[in-house]
Amino acid sequence: MSVFAKKIWRFWVSLRLTIFLLILLSAVCVIGTVVPQNESEQLYLQAYKPSTYAVLRATGATDLYHAWWFQLLLGAFTLNLIACSLHRLPRVLRHITRIDPVLTDERMGTLAHVRQIRLSRFTPDDNARFQHTLKTHVASPRVVDQNGTVFFFAESGRFAPLSFFVTHVGIVVIIIGVLVGAFGFQGFMNLAEGESSSVVIDKQNKAQRQLDFMVRCDKFDVLYYETAGMPRDYLSTLTIIDNGHEVLTKTIEVNDPLTYKGIYFYQSSYGIASGGGGEVLLRFVRPGQQEGTEHRVSVNQRFTIAGTQDEGEVEMIVPDFAMDGNGQVFSRSQEPKNPAVRIAIYSPGRQPYRLWSFANFPDFHQKPDAPYAVHFLQYYPRYYTGLQVTRDPGVWIVWVGCCALIVGICMSFFWSHRRVWVRVEKKNDRLYVVTLAGTCSKNKEAFHNLLNRLAAVLTHKGASSC
Amino acid sequence: MLSSKLLGIATFLYLICMAVHFIYLFFRTDFFKKAALILIGTAFCAHTAGLGLRWYESYQLGYGHIPISNFYETLVSLSWTTVIIYGVIVLRYKIHVFGALLFPIVSAAMAYASLSPNVRDEIAPLIPALQSNWLTYHVLTCFFGYSAFAVSFVTSIVYLVKTRTTGQRQHDASGELIPSLALMDDIMYKTVAVGFLLLTVGIITGSVWAHYAWGSYWSWDPKETWSLITWFIYAVFLHARLTRGWRGRRMAVVSIIGFCCVLFTFLGVNYLLSGLHSYAR
Numbered sequence: 001m002s003v004f005a006k007k008i009w010r011f012w013v014s015l016r017l018t019i020f021l022l023i024l025l026s027a028v029c030v031i032g033t034v035v036p037q038n039e040s041e042q043l044y045l046q047a048y049k050p051s052t053y054a055v056l057r058a059t060g061a062t063d064l065y066h067a068w069w070f071q072l073l074l075g076a077f078t079l080n081l082i083a084c085s086l087h088r089l090p091r092v093l094r095h096i097t098r099i100d101p102v103l104t105d106e107r108m109g110t111l112a113h114v115r116q117i118r119l120s121r122f123t124p125d126d127n128a129r130f131q132h133t134l135k136t137h138v139a140s141p142r143v144v145d146q147n148g149t150v151f152f153f154a155e156s157g158r159f160a161p162l163s164f165f166v167t168h169v170g171i172v173v174i175i176i177g178v179l180v181g182a183f184g185f186q187g188f189m190n191l192a193e194g195e196s197s198s199v200v201i202d203k204q205n206k207a208q209r210q211l212d213f214m215v216r217c218d219k220f221d222v223l224y225y226e227t228a229g230m231p232r233d234y235l236s237t238l239t240i241i242d243n244g245h246e247v248l249t250k251t252i253e254v255n256d257p258l259t260y261k262g263i264y265f266y267q268s269s270y271g272i273a274s275g276g277g278g279e280v281l282l283r284f285v286r287p288g289q290q291e292g293t294e295h296r297v298s299v300n301q302r303f304t305i306a307g308t309q310d311e312g313e314v315e316m317i318v319p320d321f322a323m324d325g326n327g328q329v330f331s332r333s334q335e336p337k338n339p340a341v342r343i344a345i346y347s348p349g350r351q352p353y354r355l356w357s358f359a360n361f362p363d364f365h366q367k368p369d370a371p372y373a374v375h376f377l378q379y380y381p382r383y384y385t386g387l388q389v390t391r392d393p394g395v396w397i398v399w400v401g402c403c404a405l406i407v408g409i410c411m412s413f414f415w416s417h418r419r420v421w422v423r424v425e426k427k428n429d430r431l432y433v434v435t436l437a438g439t440c441s442k443n444k445e446a447f448h449n450l451l452n453r454l455a456a457v458l459t460h461k462g463a464s465s466c
Numbered sequence: 467m468l469s470s471k472l473l474g475i476a477t478f479l480y481l482i483c484m485a486v487h488f489i490y491l492f493f494r495t496d497f498f499k500k501a502a503l504i505l506i507g508t509a510f511c512a513h514t515a516g517l518g519l520r521w522y523e524s525y526q527l528g529y530g531h532i533p534i535s536n537f538y539e540t541l542v543s544l545s546w547t548t549v550i551i552y553g554v555i556v557l558r559y560k561i562h563v564f565g566a567l568l569f570p571i572v573s574a575a576m577a578y579a580s581l582s583p584n585v586r587d588e589i590a591p592l593i594p595a596l597q598s599n600w601l602t603y604h605v606l607t608c609f610f611g612y613s614a615f616a617v618s619f620v621t622s623i624v625y626l627v628k629t630r631t632t633g634q635r636q637h638d639a640s641g642e643l644i645p646s647l648a649l650m651d652d653i654m655y656k657t658v659a660v661g662f663l664l665l666t667v668g669i670i671t672g673s674v675w676a677h678y679a680w681g682s683y684w685s686w687d688p689k690e691t692w693s694l695i696t697w698f699i700y701a702v703f704l705h706a707r708l709t710r711g712w713r714g715r716r717m718a719v720v721s722i723i724g725f726c727c728v729l730f731t732f733l734g735v736n737y738l739l740s741g742l743h744s745y746a747r
Contacts, residue, residue, distance in 0.1 A: 015709055022702050026695040033688040033739055065686045178684075186682065225529055225591045232529075233594055254594040255679045266681040267594075390681040398683060402670045409666055412708075413659045 012083035021077045028073065032064035078175050085168040092161045096417075101142045101153030103421035103437060111421075111437045112444070113451050117459055119432040122150075122424055126458070130422075133457045137450055138420050152422040160415040160441060167408030173401030180394030185209060191217035192273035192384040196241060200389045211263065211389075213242040218249070220270055220383040234267050236385040262391055269386030272319055272334045277382035280314060280341050282357070283375040287368070294377070302346075309348050310371065316342040319381060321358065339379040345371055416442035420454070434458055469523055470580070470587065472516030473542060477576040479509030480545075484569035491566055494643055499562050506556075506565070510549050517546060520589065529591035534605045537736070538587040541579035543605075544732070545572045548613040555617055555653065561645050567620045600675030607671055608693075611664030612728050615700075618657035619725035622718035625650045629715055651713055654721055662700045669693050688739040689731065696727040 011017065035056060036043065044053045044062065060067030100107070108114055127150065134141045138154040145151075187200035187209055196216035200209045218237040225232045233253050240248040240260045250258045258265045272278075277299060284305050285292035293306040302313045321340035322332040332338075339359040344352050350371075357376040358364050420438040427433055436454055440447040483505045490498035520533045533539040552568050555561065579585055592601075628644055645653075672690070673683040684690060703720045706712040 015705060018705065019702050022698045026698045029691045029695050032686065033691045033735070037686065227528055227591075230591055231594060232591065233597075255598040255600075255675075257678065257681070264681055266679075268681075388681045392682075395677060395683065399674070402673070406663075406667060406670065409663050413663060 009083070009087075012080055013087040015084065017080050018077075018084060021073065021080060025073055025077060028064070028070060031061055035061050035064070037065070038063055074175075078172065081168055082172060085165055089165055092165070096158055096161055099153065099155065101144050101421070102146065102151050103153075103423040103435060107421070108435065108437050111439050113439070113448055114435065114437040115451055115455050116433065116435050117455050119434060119458065120430055122426070122432040122434070130454075130458060133454060134420065134422075137454065138418060141420075141422075148426050150424040152420075152424075154420045155418065157415050157417040157441070160411060160417040163408050163411035163415065165408075166404055166411060170401045170404030170406075170408050173404060174398050175401075177394040177397030177399075177401055180397055181392045182394075184391040184393050185389075187389045188268065189215070189387050189389055190271075190384045191215065191238075191387065192277070193217055193220055193382050195273075195384075196239075213240055213247075213260070215240060215265065215387075217385050220385040222270070234270060234385075236267055236270075236387070238265060238387075262393065264388075264390045264392075266388040266390065267385065268388040271384055271386065272336060272381040273384040274334060278317060279380040279382075280317060280339075280376060281378035281380070282312075282314075282341070282343070283377055284312065284372045285375070286372060287370070292373075292375070296380075305345075305372070311346040313344045313346070314341050315344055315354070317379070319379075336379055336381055339376065339381075341376055343374055347371055414442075416440050416447075418447060418450075420451070422454075467520075467523055469516045469520035472512050472519060473576070474580060476509050476513035476516055477573060477580060479505055479512060480569055480573035480576055483509060483565065484573055487562070487566040487569055490562060491643070502562060502565060503556070506549065506553065510546075510553070513542075513546055513549065517542060524589045527589055527591075531592045531596075532602050533589075534601065534609075535592055535596055536586065536590060538579050538585045540605070540609075541575050541585070544609050544612060545575045545579075547606075547609045548572055548616050551610065551613040551617050551657070555657070559645065559649065559653065561649075561653075563624060563644050564617065564620045567623060568617070571616070571620075595679055598675060598679065600671055600678070604668060604671040604675055607664050608668035611661045611668055612732060614657045614661030614664060615721075615725050615728045618654050618661065618721050621650050621654045621657065622721040622725075625654065625718045626715065626722075647714065651717065654717060655707060658700055658703055658721060658724070662697075662704060665693070665697055665700070669697065689735045692727065692731040692735050696724060696731050699724040699727050 036047070039062070041053075044056070048056065056062050060069065064070055131141055131143065131152065134152060134154045139156045141152040141154040143150065143152055185200075186203040188203065189197060189200050191197060194217070196214045198211040198214045200211060201207075202209050216239045218239055219235075220237075221233075221235045222231055223233040223235065224230065235251050235253050237249065237251045238258055239246050240258075242260075248258070248260055252258045252265060252267050254267050257267070279296055279298045281294060281296045283292045283294045295303055295305070295312070297303055297312075297314055299314050299317055302311055304310070305312050316329075318329060318331045318338075318340045320332040320335055320337045322330055322338075324330060329340075329342075336359075341357050342354060343357060344354050346352050353371055355367070355370055355374060357374045359376040359379050362375050418438065418440040420436065422437075423435040425433045425435075434455075436451050438447065438451060483502060486498055486502045486505060490502060517533055520539075521530070524530045524533070534543050548568070549572060552564065555564065580587060624644060625647065628647065628650070669690075672693075676685065676690075677683040699720070703717065703724060706720065707717055
């Protein structure tokens, strides 16, 4: 590698860069939470001076998380993460794969915990017992005999040092998942009850997107808590029609979407369908009578008024009745604030008679010459359901990355890499020098106690100690 | 309701707990240490019973849910998780001094929850967006994480006070009252480590939930973003310590900054910023 390339590599593998980028990213994210994101120009001009708004807009602070320089920062962070991990990996691999069971004086100098004891004998029985102790407290030891000097080596948590790599790979996999997600889309569709469609409006550019199957809304319902009167559930029954066949029907609600061919349909909003569809409950009362007959009917559906020759028809339903300057009827909103119906009554041999009836004002507009008094008892509006439609091919990659992240963090906090070397040197028939040494990556105190316990086992079992 | 009364008793006991800890700081006798432990235990039992009963009462009202759905319930539950984490530290390390800093916070949170006119304490039904099992996993992991960070924060404060009065010396006259710097450094690290793991799991469970509820696992909502900022700060803490070998005062400062981020994520976002998590007000 040239000097220049080395310099670049050093720059990318430095932990200082990581810490700098993490702090910088945090600071930039703070801006994104303080400045409202992706709002209308009006709202920004209410909150800021035009000059401030111009600066915010030009720097991308109004859509910070999609600004090129924010993405560049994330990219730099990712690169730094990958470089650091790759830089450290070979050293760690060497550390965990090159194991020498022989405890040399040189190695002893590098180890944090060393203990030496002297024994008067070390029989094969003692050997077996000591191996067993090592096995129960650390791991089954490897034993090497070099010219009468016996070496034991036991290791546990061998792969714990790789925890950093698992964690970092998890983060990189999440980022890959996010990038793959860019090949998906987010959009929405509004479906009136009974209506079907395959067109989704893209959230970003408001363009129409054609699905290769149809979705039909069979029914929309709002359920309320009995005691509190708050909405409890928004329910849409959806049917997927693929190639002319109804393949799937599911009632979705918030927190329980429908999935088909990798596309998710989420309950997102609702409203009263435009065009004033739906049904109404009407009561027809003949002049001078008390009792009437009730009919639940929809628009343009001709029906016979019970017990008579007369027929009725609802010609128009207006959810929020209003009149403009020319006397034209229109609906002020789609909310059922002032529902009204126009009814035509057809009696044999007479001109059709038309009248308006208002749900909120039962006595209003009831004329004495009318063939019936019509009471508008109940309005059953035709709802539309607002669906969020999402396809994210990267979401499973993100979940896999999340799992790796959690596993990696658990490994690095709770899994200790422990190594114990033991050397039993025979000085003469009455003197054995035993050296215990080791390292651990976590909980040094417990490890120190472990070495003491091993030493105690040796001295206790080995007849007499010096 | 009985649950409110029990939680009121718990609040009162936590206040006495705080007083006993202050007295212990002055007199340093075993009697007050034991009294504090018994009080913590009693208050915690009342607290647990109050929360459990509130849970039960919500079922009686016909819309049962775990008591973590509004600001009142989150304050009470967060106090509860904090007492648990603190209890683990007390039992494991036999250190009582942190309580003098922690119980003012816990009792203030409890008292604010029940007394402030801004906090509605009635049991309300869950809006459709919150009706999910992920609510429990997400909120509980986050809260235990926040609590671990709170204990780390308290330790850091004690650490800084001690180094200010005695320097970086390991042994001094404060004796058994205030633990050694090495031990406090260790507690600081361990609580941050546990908190970091729980915060990670909390953010991830939140993402999974957002995926099922809103159709997007990450929306850069202010609360999400602030949790990420908090995560970044504690990631700096862990790397500085584990890879660069930082110890002591510098770590205490980072831990305090981290906890300020936690507080902003929990409170500041709700009151100063707006976003998808607005029902947590």
